[in-house]
Amino acid sequence: MTRVTIDSLGWRVVADFLQAVFLGVLQGLTEFLPISSSAHLRIFPDLFGWGDPGAAFTAVIQIGTELAVLVYFRKDIWRIARAWVLSLFKPEYRGALDARMGWYIIVGSLPIVVLGILLKDVIERDFRNLWIIGSTLIVLGLVLGLADRIGRNEKAIKQMRLRDALLMGGAQAMALIPGVSRSGATLSMGRFLGYEREAATRFAFLLAIPAVVGAGLFELKEIGDVGKAHAGEADYGWGPTITATVVSFIVGYAAIAWLLRWVSTKSYTPFVVYRVLLGAAVLILLGAGVLSS
Structure with a gap:
């Protein structure tokens, strides 16, 4: 009986680390693309029966991808x-x-910081509902498409103003809802304001640093604390979390270089x-009972 228990524990540890590697790759691939990394980290573990991470x-683990931004x-x-x-x-x-960019990043970070603190419990409990995530993937995807189509593509990053930084920061705060996409919301606002795709993308990367690193550090105390986990959440502990963070850094660094090359010549x-196809698939699977909200 003891041997079986030890073997089962060993396989559980291996499974946790393999899942962590997969989630790290998923985070690294999706963080900088306007498709919502948090939505992917909510959808795919549930689809595979792993539970909400x-x-x-x-x-x-988003700290890993932001470290990639810091290095890049x-x-x-x-x-x-x-x-x-x-x-x-x-x-x-x-x-x-x-110097002005420094102020723009600070001011643009205020909305997500304030709302993230005020809405912490709602974010962790209610916003992770898959019905909400599937809907926001579709709606904000269509918003991104509209913004990219009507954006005038006339402003470079050197033309950034305080009002624009605050508006893009407000858009970034919408990403507190998984499925919105931090980069997608910021890019959409940037395009609505007339910024070139590459300019909007670069500012979105820089603007995300304080919010993402701050949120990650704030949540460190929750890792491995089973008592604080919400019902249905997986408990990965420190080892798998660190593994996923390192993997997300490596994959995220490559994703930054690819995305900047892409947006310089192509549309979103x-x-x-x-986004629309994934959101529709999530809603259909929820309706069919394959996924649970």
């Missing part, structure tokens, strides 16, 4: 941070683009089609 696990854009981030700090003490720096139409 939970908001805490999702938030923490390290020169830009250092330049912006340096100019912003210098502008606090030297007036001649205050009109510089990099494939992502719109994918």
Whole structure:
């Protein structure tokens, strides 16, 4: 009996790590594409019978993909941070683009930070409903398609203004609902405001850093705490969570380079089609009883 128990425990540990690798790859592939990584991390584990990995696990492994952003854009981030700090003490720096970008990222991050704190329990309990996720995948996918079609493609990132940063930050806050997509919402607003695809994409990457890293650090205390897990959530613990985070970093770094090349010449139409098809599939599977909300 003891041997069977030990063997079963060993297989459970292996299964948890294999699932963590899969979820890390999924996070890395979907974080920067406008298709909602949090939706994918909610849908596919449920489809495979693994259980909802939970908001805490999702938030923490997103740190991996944001570390990929920090590494990929390290020169830009250092330049912006340096100019912003210098502008606090030297007036001649205050009109510089990099100093202004620092303020734009700070101001644009405020909506998601404030709403994330105020709505924490609702986000973890109610917003992860698959009926909501399937619907938001479709609706926000159509919004992205409309924004990309009517966007005037006339503004470069150097033309960013405080009002635009705040509007894009407000759009990013909608991603507290899984299925919206942080990058998708920000890109949609950027395109509605007339920004070029690459400019909107770069700002979306930079804008996400404070919110995602902050949310991940805030949720660290929840990892491995079975008592705090909501009903139906899987408990991966620290080992699988760290594994998924590392994998998401590696895959996410490659995804950034690919996406920036893509948007410089092509539209968001494939992502719109994918979102609508995935959202429709989720709703159909829910209706058929294959998935449970």
